[in-house]
Amino acid sequence: MKKHHGTNRRWALLVVAIAIALIATACGDDDAATPADVDDTPAADDTADDVDADDTPPEGFRFGLILVGPENDRGWSQAHVEGGQYVVDQLGAEMIIVEKVNPADKPDITVELVVDDLIDQGAELIFATSDDMKDGIIAAARNHPDVPMIWSSGDSAWADGQAFEPGLTNLGNIMGRMEFGKMIAGCAAALASESGEIGYLGPLINDETRRLVSSAFLGAEYCWEDAGNAAGSLDFSVTWIGFWFNIPGVTLDPTQVVNEFYDSGADVVISGIDTTEAIVRTGQRAAAGENVFAVPYDFEGACAEAESICLGVPYFNWGPEYLDVIESAAAGAFEADFVWAGPDWSDINSRSSSTIGFVPGDGLSADDAATLDGFIEGLADGSIDLFTGPLNFQDGSSFLGDGEVATDTQIWYLDQLLEGIDGASSAG
Amino acid sequence: MNSDTIRTAALAIGGSLLLAGLLFAANGENPFEAFKLLFEGSVGSRAKLSNTLLVWVPLTLAAASLVVTFSAGLWNIGVEGQIIVGAIGATWAAREVGGPSFVVITAAIVVAIIAGSLWALLAGVLKVYGGVNEIFGGLGLDFVATGMATYLIIGPWQRAGVASTSGTDLLRDEAWLPKIGDENISWVSLALTVAAVIGVFLLMRGTSFGLKLKAVGSNVHSATRLGIPANRYMLIAFGLGGALAGLAGSAQVLGFHHKLVPASSGGFGFLGILVVLLAAYRASLIAPIAFFFAAITVGTTFLELRLGLDSAVGGVLQGLLVLFVLLAGGWQRKRRTEAASALAPTPSAVAGEG
Numbered sequence A: 001m002k003k004h005h006g007t008n009r010r011w012a013l014l015v016v017a018i019a020i021a022l023i024a025t026a027c028g029d030d031d032a033a034t035p036a037d038v039d040d041t042p043a044a045d046d047t048a049d050d051v052d053a054d055d056t057p058p059e060g061f062r063f064g065l066i067l068v069g070p071e072n073d074r075g076w077s078q079a080h081v082e083g084g085q086y087v088v089d090q091l092g093a094e095m096i097i098v099e100k101v102n103p104a105d106k107p108d109i110t111v112e113l114v115v116d117d118l119i120d121q122g123a124e125l126i127f128a129t130s131d132d133m134k135d136g137i138i139a140a141a142r143n144h145p146d147v148p149m150i151w152s153s154g155d156s157a158w159a160d161g162q163a164f165e166p167g168l169t170n171l172g173n174i175m176g177r178m179e180f181g182k183m184i185a186g187c188a189a190a191l192a193s194e195s196g197e198i199g200y201l202g203p204l205i206n207d208e209t210r211r212l213v214s215s216a217f218l219g220a221e222y223c224w225e226d227a228g229n230a231a232g233s234l235d236f237s238v239t240w241i242g243f244w245f246n247i248p249g250v251t252l253d254p255t256q257v258v259n260e261f262y263d264s265g266a267d268v269v270i271s272g273i274d275t276t277e278a279i280v281r282t283g284q285r286a287a288a289g290e291n292v293f294a295v296p297y298d299f300e301g302a303c304a305e306a307e308s309i310c311l312g313v314p315y316f317n318w319g320p321e322y323l324d325v326i327e328s329a330a331a332g333a334f335e336a337d338f339v340w341a342g343p344d345w346s347d348i349n350s351r352s353s354s355t356i357g358f359v360p361g362d363g364l365s366a367d368d369a370a371t372l373d374g375f376i377e378g379l380a381d382g383s384i385d386l387f388t389g390p391l392n393f394q395d396g397s398s399f400l401g402d403g404e405v406a407t408d409t410q411i412w413y414l415d416q417l418l419e420g421i422d423g424a425s426s427a428g
Numbered sequence B: 001m002n003s004d005t006i007r008t009a010a011l012a013i014g015g016s017l018l019l020a021g022l023l024f025a026a027n028g029e030n031p032f033e034a035f036k037l038l039f040e041g042s043v044g045s046r047a048k049l050s051n052t053l054l055v056w057v058p059l060t061l062a063a064a065s066l067v068v069t070f071s072a073g074l075w076n077i078g079v080e081g082q083i084i085v086g087a088i089g090a091t092w093a094a095r096e097v098g099g100p101s102f103v104v105i106t107a108a109i110v111v112a113i114i115a116g117s118l119w120a121l122l123a124g125v126l127k128v129y130g131g132v133n134e135i136f137g138g139l140g141l142d143f144v145a146t147g148m149a150t151y152l153i154i155g156p157w158q159r160a161g162v163a164s165t166s167g168t169d170l171l172r173d174e175a176w177l178p179k180i181g182d183e184n185i186s187w188v189s190l191a192l193t194v195a196a197v198i199g200v201f202l203l204m205r206g207t208s209f210g211l212k213l214k215a216v217g218s219n220v221h222s223a224t225r226l227g228i229p230a231n232r233y234m235l236i237a238f239g240l241g242g243a244l245a246g247l248a249g250s251a252q253v254l255g256f257h258h259k260l261v262p263a264s265s266g267g268f269g270f271l272g273i274l275v276v277l278l279a280a281y282r283a284s285l286i287a288p289i290a291f292f293f294a295a296i297t298v299g300t301t302f303l304e305l306r307l308g309l310d311s312a313v314g315g316v317l318q319g320l321l322v323l324f325v326l327l328a329g330g331w332q333r334k335r336r337t338e339a340a341s342a343l344a345p346t347p348s349a350v351a352g353e354g
Helices: A003-044 A074-091 A113-120 A131-144 A178-192 A207-226 A256-262 A277-287 A319-330 A366-381 A408-412 B002-026 B029-041 B046-071 B079-098 B101-128 B134-154 B187-206 B209-220 B220-225 B230-255 B268-278 B283-307 B311-345 B347-353
Strands: A062-066 A094-098 A125-128 A150-154 A171-178 A197-202 A235-241 A270-272 A293-295 A310-317 A339-341 A356-360 A396-400
Touching: A062 A074, A062 A113, A074 A094, A074 A310, A074 A319, A094 A113, A094 A270, A094 B283, A113 A125, A113 A131, A113 A408, A113 B283, A125 A131, A125 A319, A131 A150, A131 A171, A171 A178, A171 A319, A178 A207, A178 A270, A178 A293, A178 A356, A178 A366, A197 A207, A197 A256, A207 A235, A207 A366, A207 A408, A235 A270, A256 A270, A256 A277, A270 A277, A277 A293, A293 A310, A293 A319, A319 A339, A356 A366, A396 B029, B002 B029, B002 B311, B029 B046, B029 B283, B046 B079, B046 B187, B046 B230, B046 B268, B046 B283, B079 B101, B079 B134, B079 B230, B079 B268, B101 B134, B101 B230, B187 B230, B187 B283, B209 B220, B209 B230, B220 B230, B268 B283, B268 B311, B283 B311
Parallel strands: A062 A094, A062 A125, A125 A150, A150 A171, A171 A339, A197 A235, A197 A270, A270 A293
Antiparallel strands: A310 A356
């Protein structure tokens, strides 16, 4: 019996060994066939973001894009892909994408490991495109001090910032001044709302999201009261799901949160998460006869989920800044700068110059659309400056005194939501 | 009968590779190129091998844990939760215990082992004294463990000013397992894993404890009649299995994420079930099979990078493998039954031959 066992164990091990050997042989065979494959592979790659599998040095500059979500999320991650694609179109550079880099989708992967792989593949500049990648990209930048990297939405290269890493001369930051986009979103929501109750579908709580929720609130409050409603009568609440997108069993379900907003009297939901649940669910409820509207986020084409109830979308156009940094890296002149790029007020929807844009949606009436245009003009010429005091924090303490204008650091590191917003400023 | 196991494994591996190759081809990719990339991406360099071993450690420990409980006839689906609770225990110790690396790491590993063990015993007590099937108990406790981790991450252990389910702050440097050179894998977790596998192997093969455990596993009632305290043996199996799972949790926290994340178990508790199925519950086979699975998991990144294939392809390969094992096993059994009935000298069989 014992002998039997031993023999068979050897057999079983042999099978595993044979399987591995088979794969190895396949590789051996394939080495000879590589030149033929090189011809095949580009033909098979018909989508723009695929990378040629050949090992020949590329003509163009090769850069890697690490996404927190799927590349076609019609939100945050896809906006980065579009930005990268803009560079590909402009420069003939090559883009390598790794999507869904987060502990829920890929528990066996870290940002550091992905960066190692991308550099193996010849990437000369790496974009880590989520706030969530902070620890990983800082460690990766330390591991590869000669490879320029960008942590999008981060503050590690900001000399005035709280997380400044002066030693990391190969890690820069790029972010857009989405405060303006969110103010416009808030204004559109207030113009369309009849009940005066607006829900904000929040992701997780941090400096960035407190800043953006507060901006949406300021825009909404301004347009609500500008339309003749009583001061303080706007009901603006935020519910945080706990991450940038839905992770079943871990975050709140965003669709459920949207339902709860509408069930409790809201008639507009502004999305702050990476994905499309707010506009999708709003579209379904509108189709069932409810008078509800949504403002999606991040991605220029986001209104396409439900055109008729879309009030418009504030979006990121990463292309121009990504082009700049890739050009300087390709010229060997990369600097670890902190870039916080605003809208190009002469044309906020310019592909080539405006990092922040806003596309009005079909859900907006002609009158409201005209009012919104006026609001945008006011932001552009500075006649409307919403981060001006008096403004209080949620706990009643003073954020800005009368007439005081917030500095960049005050806006970036807003450590509480503003007074007038219902919802948590931090957890616990 | 054991040569059947071999044939089953050969059929399964061959069949799944063939089907996977067809899938690659259907996607317009050269299957050989894809397998080559899988190979290169998992064991093609020191760094890749090290990353594969990073996955191998928790997967092997989870499988070792399952071998113990399966031997006692227990479907311990709760390994996933036990890994998470081990990870929570390790994180707690790493946050609370001061002193040099050796002290912190030892404390974190010991706490993780105890935590995983107690969590498993909870499922055991539910089973033995509450009559709750361990599948349901374990699954329920998995959800509770995830909930606890999420609560700690977004609540008491949140990063300053941040409430995100993404993870806690990084642990202080003293709590990081020492690396081998520049590679990500640590000799500490490798040594502990190898020791655990050998320990489980010896326990199951060479001790009366292992024999009695198997007796309980094959038939509780006869085991009891033979004077084996079945309940106690089942509880010990839970406790041992949980200890191994807890150890896996500590490896995830101290050697891989360096912080607590909600998914710190990485699904290895469930993947471990596939490994053990493929190993036919034998401790001697889990290490190589887990390595094969780990290589597929890690190598898949290369398929995504180079061929633009979806990263889910690794899971598809592993699923195919197990599906084929089950199919081949069923086919073998069917053939055996048919062969047995054909050999039996029944009148109908004789008539059939005539």
